[in-house]
Amino acid sequence: MTEPVSRPQPDQQFTVLIVGGGAAGISIAAKLRRERPALSVAIIDPATTHAYQPGWTLVGAGVMTLKQTLRQEGGLIPEGVTWFRAAAASFQPDDNIVTLDNGKRIGYRRLVVCPGLQLDWDKIEGLTDTLGKNGVCSNYSMQHVEYTWTCIQTLNGGKALFTQPPMPIKCAGAPQKIVYLASDFWRKEGTLNRTDVEFLLAGDALFGVSYYRPSLQFAIDYYGVNLLYKHNLVAVDGRTKTATFDVTAPDGTTSRETRAFDMLHVTPPQSAPDFIKSSPLANAAGWVDVDPSTLRHVKYDTIFGAGDVIGTSNAKTAAAARAQTPVVAANVIASLEGTPVTASYDGYGACPLTVAYGKVVLAEFLYGGKPAPSFPYDQRKPSSFAWMLKTKVFPRVYWDMMLKGRDISVPHHPEWIKDAG
Numbered sequence: 001m002t003e004p005v006s007r008p009q010p011d012q013q014f015t016v017l018i019v020g021g022g023a024a025g026i027s028i029a030a031k032l033r034r035e036r037p038a039l040s041v042a043i044i045d046p047a048t049t050h051a052y053q054p055g056w057t058l059v060g061a062g063v064m065t066l067k068q069t070l071r072q073e074g075g076l077i078p079e080g081v082t083w084f085r086a087a088a089a090s091f092q093p094d095d096n097i098v099t100l101d102n103g104k105r106i107g108y109r110r111l112v113v114c115p116g117l118q119l120d121w122d123k124i125e126g127l128t129d130t131l132g133k134n135g136v137c138s139n140y141s142m143q144h145v146e147y148t149w150t151c152i153q154t155l156n157g158g159k160a161l162f163t164q165p166p167m168p169i170k171c172a173g174a175p176q177k178i179v180y181l182a183s184d185f186w187r188k189e190g191t192l193n194r195t196d197v198e199f200l201l202a203g204d205a206l207f208g209v210s211y212y213r214p215s216l217q218f219a220i221d222y223y224g225v226n227l228l229y230k231h232n233l234v235a236v237d238g239r240t241k242t243a244t245f246d247v248t249a250p251d252g253t254t255s256r257e258t259r260a261f262d263m264l265h266v267t268p269p270q271s272a273p274d275f276i277k278s279s280p281l282a283n284a285a286g287w288v289d290v291d292p293s294t295l296r297h298v299k300y301d302t303i304f305g306a307g308d309v310i311g312t313s314n315a316k317t318a319a320a321a322r323a324q325t326p327v328v329a330a331n332v333i334a335s336l337e338g339t340p341v342t343a344s345y346d347g348y349g350a351c352p353l354t355v356a357y358g359k360v361v362l363a364e365f366l367y368g369g370k371p372a373p374s375f376p377y378d379q380r381k382p383s384s385f386a387w388m389l390k391t392k393v394f395p396r397v398y399w400d401m402m403l404k405g406r407d408i409s410v411p412h413h414p415e416w417i418k419d420a421g
Contacts, residue, residue, distance in 0.1 A: 043082070054171065137151045175199075215361045
């Protein structure tokens with residue numbers, strides 16, 4: 001007679017377990033607690049500092065301070081939610097268990113996976129050795145974002161390079177936002193005419209949603225930025241102030257090209273966290289494999305995903321996480337209560353493109369790059385209203401509404417889309 005197979009038992013058990021305490025994780029936890037106060041909910045995240053990352057473009061341009069974008073993580077964990085200040089190490093989805101890096105096993109009835117993505121600084125040779133000095137900066141680094149503003153202020157002509165790696169990346173508009181703000185600053189200082197500004201993209205389009213491209217191309221031309229496609233940064237030498245790119249020719253052949261710089265703003269390559277890539281939850285590209293509408297895992301009915309880590313085609317932005325929060329919360333509750341999982345995410349994302357100090361092109365869009373304006377004006381046109389939203393309203397919405405699980409319902413109006421021609 002065969003012995004029954006013993007299943008691993010959890011050290012602690014929760015109804016809903018959330019991996020990741022960033023924008024998506026805290027918002028979903030808060031929403032679940034608002035909707036069902038009796039639910040036992042836990043968050044796994046090792047971070048002690050929580051950052052409003054959409055503000056880092058403004059920090060790098062001297063509009064906000066880094067301090068204004070940071071809060072203590074513990075102070076944001078919703079009341080009644082257990083916080084494990086540890087990292088998730090592995091998933092055992094057949095046993096409904098997540099194992100932490102300290103060996104502790106946490107059980108769940110429903111799991112929400114939203115740890116964000118990882119910044120692969122080491123994939124660019126020499127970058128970590130020179131980041132934060134020698135004119136090499138990045139708005140994607142909490143430790144070095146303030147140095148971007150130092151570089152912009154101290155550059156007195158010369159060569160300024162801005163890079164964008166292959167997609168997907170978080171906030172795909174951010175690499176060009178700082179191009180415009182830096183150029184606008186130098187224009188006002190009277191030094192832009194002696195500054196050679198280059199924006200080097202690994203891809204072949206200025207922006208993924210074609211509806212907004214003419215406005216952005218106008219800004220590129222207005223500032224005299226040299227736009228170079230199919231240029232992927234692979235190495236940096238801070239001592240000699242040179243950057244090396246893989247350049248892809250129209251026929252598909254690649255070559256290496258080295259460019260000198262006085263200032264280099266780097267957007268690092270990005271990917272799913274390593275512990276997600278190696279897990280049974282990942283698709284072939286390493287992202288959490290969820291249904292693009294319900295955000296439920298395609299294989300495991302007890303698992304949902306949200307935020308930057310999921311393998312859906314939407315933009316990886318805070319606005320996307322905001323739109324996904326009520327969908328995931330509703331579907332988690334429905335699955336727990338045995339009712340149909342019907343809440344649907346339409347791929348909404350938003351990117352407030354700072355084309356100048358005081359002016360923003362407010363790009364909003366759904367799956368497939370379909371424009372989805374929320375306001376009754378042509379949002380392709382740079383607007384001081386959208387700048388006010390970006391600098392004043394959105395941070396407050398994030399801290400005071402989104403992270404507290406409050407509903408933020410702003411309807412989209414496809415009928416407000418203007419003639420793209």
